[in-house]
Amino acid sequence: MSDEEITLTAGDAEVTVQPDNGGRIGGLRVGGLELLRQGDRFGCFPMVPWCGRIRDGRFRDGGTVHQMPLNAAPNAIHGTVRDGAWKVARRTADEAVLTYRLVEPWPYPGLVTQVVTLTEDSLSLAMAVETHGSSFPAQIGWHPWFNRNLGGPDDQDVRVSFDPEWQEERGDDHLPTGNRIAPKPGPWDDCFGMPGGVAVGLTWPGRLELRVTSPEAWVVVYDEQEAAVCVEPQTGPPDGLNTLPRLVTPLEPLEAGTTWHWTRL
Template identity: 80%
Template sequence: MSNEDITLTAGDAEVVVQPGNGGRIGGLRIGGVELLRQGERFGCFPMVPWCGRIRGGAFRDGGTLHQMPLNSPPHAIHGTARDGAWRVARKAADEAVITYDLVEPWPFTGRVTQAVALTPDALTLTMSVETYASSFPAQIGWHPWFHRNLGGQDVRIAFEPAWQEERGEDHLPTGNRVEPRPGPWDDCFGMPGGVDVTLTWPERLELKVTSPEAWVVVYDEQEAAVCVEPQTGPPNGLNTLPRLVTPLEPLEATTTWSWRRI
């Protein structure tokens, strides 16, 4: 199948999937209102095979040191899959499945599969990384850019994390966990019971971002948009908290955005 944009619909919800642009969600319209910031680098992109920054772009797998390109100097950021074209495996009116084969500069072979499922009041994204060759560390996450304003008051972000990862001057977690601090944020938080963040555009819409994963990065330092990023580990996690993909055990993650009018 081609990698042209795919439009899914359910009720008055519409999602645009862009296999040819890094497997990202290019848009989410509810009742004709676009929730995601538009543009080639925005929407909601998959972060895989790592999330956030890798310190110095380098990570170890056993005794081997691997170096990734420094696409956010002095670090490497947000994986490689958002820079490639994905293939369409299956599509229907309200669902699409797309795949991406990991290639250089990532040093391991593997396949990423992302399923996008839309209902009238929710969008569920599911991603897996699998390999039939050597095992390797990996992470999965999503990086949505939600409009700060939908034509009324600015969005409000509500969540109750158990801790905040202390952020060093290099923007990476120091390894210390601290009491959650007020924003603005470009920070990683721990939610061991599962990610649960509510975005409220007053008198417009309430949207909940949930995931069984225990980590979320919240970024609201930009005027146009806010980001709520569920992921399988913290930034620099390939070094500090690696999750292993093996031929017997893929890495899998899911997030659901559910909404209601207010």
């Protein structure tokens, strides 16, 4: 089955999926409006087997310390699967199933499966990490780059709304200090706790309202760039392989999902 760019359609919604570019969502168009920043590094990429930064690129599993490449020196960032080519396991007009086998520099074998499902008013992303060998710590997340402005001459910038229970205090190194603080106003490059599930609204006034939801309790919001705003649901905070590890075992894969639901204004 071809691993070239896939286009899914439902009503006037269209999604492009890029298996060869890290299993990335390359674009999401609703009624002809492109919601995601374009470019090989943007769109929406999966973060596996970790999310955000690992301090100094090192994490401990039992008595063993593993070193990941410092691709955001002095730290490692956003996992390894966004750098690889995924396989297409199945596709229909409105759904694609991709798989990726974990390889070096990640020290453990495992299989990642991502399911992309489009309807007329929503995009759902689901991911699972499984192993048939050694257990290992992992995280799952998504990193979408939503366009700050949809490009019309009178369009206003997107407005972000959410009600987190706490904010992870961020140190000078952009990593959580371990303290939970009351949420502060933006701009943000910060992780927030939403123990009832992630729910973040993005409103392009007069155009579209989109709601990012997930059963997970963690979300990173990054709005310090001029062109885009990122809302990143994930299974734990940055540096979570060290501070809040979730184990993938032969009997229990790690699973996560997120849905983006939109309404025209």
